[in-house]
Each structure stands twice: as C-alpha cells, then as structure tokens.
Amino acid sequence: MTPSASPSTPDAAPGMLTRLRTQAAAMLAGVDDRARTQRNAIFAFSVRVVSAALLYLSQAALARWMGSFEFGIYVFVWTWVLLLGGLSHGGLATAMIRLVPEYAARDEHDLLRGLLVGGRLLAVALATLIAGLAGAMLWAFSTHLSGPYLMPLFLALVCVPLYALSDVQDGIGRGKAWMGLALVPPYILRPLLLLATMAAAWLAGLPMTAVTAVGAAIVATWLAAITQTLMISRRLAGEPQASGPRRFAVGTWLATALPLLVIGGCEMLLQTADVLIISRYMSPSDVAIYYAAAKTMALVLFVQYAVGSAVANRFAALNAVGDEAGLARTLADAVRWTFWPSLAAALVILALGRPLLALFGPQFVAAYPVMFILIVGFLVRAAMGPAEYLLNMLGEQRRCARALAIAAAVDIALALLLVPSFGLIGAAIATATAYATAALLAAREVRRRLGMPISIFSVAWRANAGN
Numbered sequence: 001m002t003p004s005a006s007p008s009t010p011d012a013a014p015g016m017l018t019r020l021r022t023q024a025a026a027m028l029a030g031v032d033d034r035a036r037t038q039r040n041a042i043f044a045f046s047v048r049v050v051s052a053a054l055l056y057l058s059q060a061a062l063a064r065w066m067g068s069f070e071f072g073i074y075v076f077v078w079t080w081v082l083l084l085g086g087l088s089h090g091g092l093a094t095a096m097i098r099l100v101p102e103y104a105a106r107d108e109h110d111l112l113r114g115l116l117v118g119g120r121l122l123a124v125a126l127a128t129l130i131a132g133l134a135g136a137m138l139w140a141f142s143t144h145l146s147g148p149y150l151m152p153l154f155l156a157l158v159c160v161p162l163y164a165l166s167d168v169q170d171g172i173g174r175g176k177a178w179m180g181l182a183l184v185p186p187y188i189l190r191p192l193l194l195l196a197t198m199a200a201a202w203l204a205g206l207p208m209t210a211v212t213a214v215g216a217a218i219v220a221t222w223l224a225a226i227t228q229t230l231m232i233s234r235r236l237a238g239e240p241q242a243s244g245p246r247r248f249a250v251g252t253w254l255a256t257a258l259p260l261l262v263i264g265g266c267e268m269l270l271q272t273a274d275v276l277i278i279s280r281y282m283s284p285s286d287v288a289i290y291y292a293a294a295k296t297m298a299l300v301l302f303v304q305y306a307v308g309s310a311v312a313n314r315f316a317a318l319n320a321v322g323d324e325a326g327l328a329r330t331l332a333d334a335v336r337w338t339f340w341p342s343l344a345a346a347l348v349i350l351a352l353g354r355p356l357l358a359l360f361g362p363q364f365v366a367a368y369p370v371m372f373i374l375i376v377g378f379l380v381r382a383a384m385g386p387a388e389y390l391l392n393m394l395g396e397q398r399r400c401a402r403a404l405a406i407a408a409a410v411d412i413a414l415a416l417l418l419v420p421s422f423g424l425i426g427a428a429i430a431t432a433t434a435y436a437t438a439a440l441l442a443a444r445e446v447r448r449r450l451g452m453p454i455s456i457f458s459v460a461w462r463a464n465a466g467n
Contacts (some may be wrong), residue, residue, distance in 0.1 A: 021401035029310050043133065043179045047306075051187035052299045060359040062364040064290065065198065065208040068363060072284025073210035075291045078217065079272045085163030086268045088130035089123035091261030091266040093164075094169040095253060098393050101313040104311065119253060120168055120229075127164035138295060150286070152210040158218050162225035166190075169228050174309050174419035175316075181235060181405045182309070185228035192218035259397030265386070266404030270334030270411055270434055274427040277415040282423065285363075290424045294431070295365035297374040299349055300382065303342040307318040308386035315393035324340040335385030346375050369405045370428040377432030380439050383456045385443035396449055405442035407434045 045322045062069045086093075096119060103112040135157050142150060166186045195217035206212050220342070221448025236242055265441025274294065278313045279287050311334045319328040353371050393401035411434030 009207075015318060016210055022402050038411045040089065041128060042306075043310075047179070047187055047301065051191065052190040052302060053294070054188065054195070054355070056291075056359065057456070058191045058198070058383070059292070061195060062198060062213055063292070063360040064211065065202055065363070066210070067208075068285040068361060069283070070208065070210050070213075070287070072279075072288035072291075073148050074148060074213040075155045075212060075275060075287055076284065077210060078281045079275045080153065081156050081159050081163060081217070083272050084130060084134060084157075085160045086167060087129065087261065087265050088127035088160055088345060089164040089168050090098075090126050090254065091257035091259070091264055092119050092123045092253065093167040094260040094264060094392055095119075095257035096171030097175045097312045098166060098316045098395075099253070100172060101316045102320050105317050107180050109241040111248040113230075113242070114248040115243060115253065116172060117246060118248045118250065120165060120172075121167040122250070122253070126166050126385040127161040130199045134160075142410055148210070152214045153224050155211065155214045155218065159221040162222050165365060166221070166225040167229055169225075169232050170242030172232060177312050177313055178232075180307065181228065181232050185224045185231070189227060190220045190224035193223055205372045228393050230238050256397075259401050260392060263392065263397060263400040265403055266401065266408040266438075267388075269408040270404070270438065273408070273411050273434075274415055276429045277412070278427055279422070286424065289364050289367045290361075290370065290427060291369040292357055292364045294374060294428075296353065296356050297378065299458065300342050300378045304338050304382055304386060307338045308389040311386060312389045313391055315390055319394050322373040327449070331385065331390060331450075333385060334390075335454060338385045339379075339382045342379060350375065367424060370424050373425065373428035374432050380436040384439040384443040385454055385456070387439065387446050387454055389446055390454075393447060395446065399445040399449070400442060403445055404438050406441060407438035410434045410437050449454060 062074065066074065096115070099115055100112065103109070103115065135154065138150070138153055138157075170182045172185060173179065194216050197219045198213060201212050201216060202208060275287060275291055278290055311330055314330055315327065318330060350371060354365050355366050357368060386402070388400050391397070411430050414430035414433055415427055418430055419424075422429070443454050
C-alpha cells in the first residue's frame with residue numbers, strides 16, 4: 001500500500017505552492033478590487049461636488065436673471081421632467097447596473113451585447129411614448145391649467161426621451177465601472193450647457209422667462225445625451241467582446257426592471273413631492289425659495305450617491321459568484337464611506353447656509369431654518385449606508401420597493417397635512433421624516449437578507465470588537 005504524501009514530500013510541494021499562489025492571487029485581487037472601488041467612489045463624489053458647484057452657479061444665475069416668480073415656474077416644470085424622465089425608461093437605468101456586471105461575470109456576452117443596444121433603444125421608445133401621452137393630456141386639459149405653467153410644460157416634454165436615454169447610459173457606465181462616462185455628461189456637461197445657453201440668451205436680450213429657461217434646458221439635455229451616447233458607443237466598440245451575436249432577453253430585462261421602476265418612482269416622489277405639493281398651495285416664489293434650501297441641503301446626499309455608484313456593480317458581481325465574506329466587507333466599507341463624509345458635508349453646508357442661499361437672492365435666506373430640518377432625515381439615511389443599492393443588486397427589489405413605497409406615502413400624506421398650515425417648514429418635516437423612514441426600513445430588510453445589522457453604529461461596533 002502506497003503511503004499518502006505528506007506536506008513535506010516532493011509530490012506534495014507543487015500542490016502546496018499552487019494553493020499558496022491561488023490564495024495570494026485571491027488576496028491581491030481583493031485588495032485591488034477594494035482600491036478600485038475606493039477610487040471610483042472618490043471620483044464619483046468629486047464629479048458630484050463639481051456638479052453641485054455648477055448646478056449652484058446655474059440655478060443661482062437663473063434665479064437672479066429670472067426673479068423668484070419665473071424661476072419658481074421653471075423649478076416646477078423641471079421637476080416634472082425629472083419625474084417623467086426618471087420613470088419613463090421603465091426602470092432600465094437601475095437594471096443596467098445589476099445586469100451588466102452579472103452578464104459579464106457569467107461570460108454571457110451575447111446577452112450583454114443585446115442589452116447594451118436593445119436596452120437603450122427600448123428606453124428611448126418608452127420615453128417618447130410617455131412624452132407623447134403627457135403632451136396629449138396637457139392639450140386635452142389645457143383650458144383647466146394655470147396659464148404661466150402651460151407653455152413651459154409643453155416645451156419641457158421634448159427633454160424627456162433624451163433625459164431617459166442619459167439615465168440608462170448612466171446605468172451602463174456604472175455597471176461597467178466607467179464612472180467618467182456615467183457621470184460627467186449628465187452632471188458636468190449638462191449644467192454647463194444650460195448655463196452657457198442661458199447666458200447667450202441673456203446677452204442676446206431674450207426675455208428671461210421660464211419659457212427661455214426650458215428652451216435652454218432642451219439644448220443642454222439633448223447635446224449632453226448625444227455626446228454621452230457617442231462616447232459610450234465608442235468605448236463599447238473597443239472591447240474584445242464587442243463583436244458577435246446579440247440575444248435580446250426583453251422579458252428578463254423587464255422582469256428585473258419593473259420592480260426597480262417602483263423603487264425609482266418612490267425615490268423620485270421622495271425628491272419631488274415637496275416641490276409639487278408646495279406649488280399646489282403656495283406661490284411660484286415660495287416654490288423657488290424652498291427649492292433653493294432643499295437643493296442646498298441635498299448636497300449631502302451626493303456622498304451616498306457617489307458611494308452607491310461605486311459599489312453597486314461590486315455588490316452585483318460578488319453576489320453573482322457567491323462571495324458572502326467579500327460582500328460583507330464591501331458593505332462595511334460603504335457604510336463608513338457614506339456616513340462620515342456626509343456628516344462633515346452637513347456641518348460645512350449648515351455653516352455656510354445663509355451665504356449660499358443669498359446667491360439666489362436676498363429673499364431666499366428666509367428658508368434657512370428649512371435646512372436644519374432636512375438634514376436630520378438626510379443624516380439618518382447616510383447612517384444606513386447604500387442599503388437600497390445593496391437590496392437592488394442582490395435581487396431584493398421587492399423588499400426595497402416596499403420600504404420606499406411606505407416612505408413615499410408618508411411623505412405625501414405628511415406634506416398634504418402640514419403644508420397648508422405650516423408652509424415650507426411643514427414640507428421640510430414631511431421630507432425629513434420620509435427619508436428617515438426609507439433608510440430605517442431598507443436597513444431592516446438588509447438585516448433580514450444578510451443576517452447582520454447595517455448602520456454606522458453597528459459597523460463601528462464590529463470594528464472595535466475585532467480590535
């Protein structure tokens with residue numbers, strides 16, 4: 001009987017060396033993936049910071065040029081563009097973040113090629129249909145709508161198809177970890193084009209009205225989306241797997257996307273319900289003043305967006321290969337990367353709140369107390385990290401949708417109850433409560449799914465216990 005080889009025998013040595021090399025390669029790959037994720041998060045946050053500065057410059061310039069009344073009309077109309085453009089692609093933008101890395105991890109390149117082409121075409125077709133239906137409804141009920149809003153609303157519908165395309169290509173870029181292509185066109189190029197177009201209109205002596213601003217938004221939205229399309233198509237064409245057959249699994253796309261559409265819809269309601277409800281009970285000037293305060297404080301949310309953008313594809317890839325330990329480590333990192341920069345940003349923004357609001361005009365400083373209320377909800381959300389991103393990437397869209405649907409219902413109900421009596425303060429209370437509700441419910445769903453708590457407090461406790 002031949003004795004079994006021991007680790008010290010020559011026959012066992014190659015096997016041991018192979019295992020050691022494999023383990024070392026895995027460790028190095030894990031370190032490299034973590035470093036790449038950190039770089040992506042920092043890049044995404046940097047883009048959003050620059051974008052925030054550009055948006056602030058452009059929105060403040062618009063408010064100065066147009067006055068609070070016309071600017072309030074523009075804010076109301078653009079809010080509808082955000083809502084329709086963010087929903088009309090049917091949830092495909094978020095589905096891209098999940099499906100692109102999943103198909104790549106499984107070497108299903110025919111499905112990936114079909115998704116990258118067919119997904120974009122489907123999104124544009126759906127958005128065009130939605131814009132057409134919305135235009136028909138506006139025409140049918142035009143006699144019952146308020147005069148100042150009607151023409152800007154009609155014009156704004158032209159933005160919807162290309163806004164939806166840009167949203168989907170943002171998802172492709174994040175799914176591929178191409179953060180520059182995902183974020184720079186919509187968040188840097190588009191506000192730059194809006195500012196440049198409005199400046200040209202002002203220099204040309206055109207009336208600084210909501211109609212002019214919407215015209216500038218059309219130019220900015222279309223040029224930014226077309227530029228992004230050309231850049232992404234060129235990048236895709238240079239990949240080794242670019243050529244080959246395409247398989248269009250439309251049923252799978254829609255099955256993945258539709259629950260995400262519910263999530264996107266609820267998320268959009270959280271972002272827009274306050275402005276829409278204020279416009280129902282208060283003047284366009286009040287809408288503009290609240291919008292300035294809300295968007296100033298919402299700069300804190302850019303941190304969560306940046307981290308979520310960087311780690312979402314990593315969540316999906318780790319889940320696809322069943323690496324639960326790697327998933328837990330990535331999640332713990334993401335929670336820390338979200339909360340502490342968010343807290344620092346909140347303190348800085350609150351300290352500079354009055355001067356920032358004054359950029360829009362002296363009357364906008366009256367909304368400074370609104371910022372203190374909103375920050376409570378935003379920080380609760382930051383404390384739970386990218387919980388919604390994680391649920392979506394793990395195929396738990398329904399859990400995430402349920403949490404956000406409850407939060408959106410809370411937002412709308414509280415806003416309808418509080419805005420008529422308390423005005424802008426009531427809207428801020430409703431929004432802050434809704435954001436906190438969404439974060440806590442999503443964190444509870446993550447705990448049920450992964451069996452571990454997700455919050456900055458639990459992550460810090462585990463880190464201290466490990467030491």
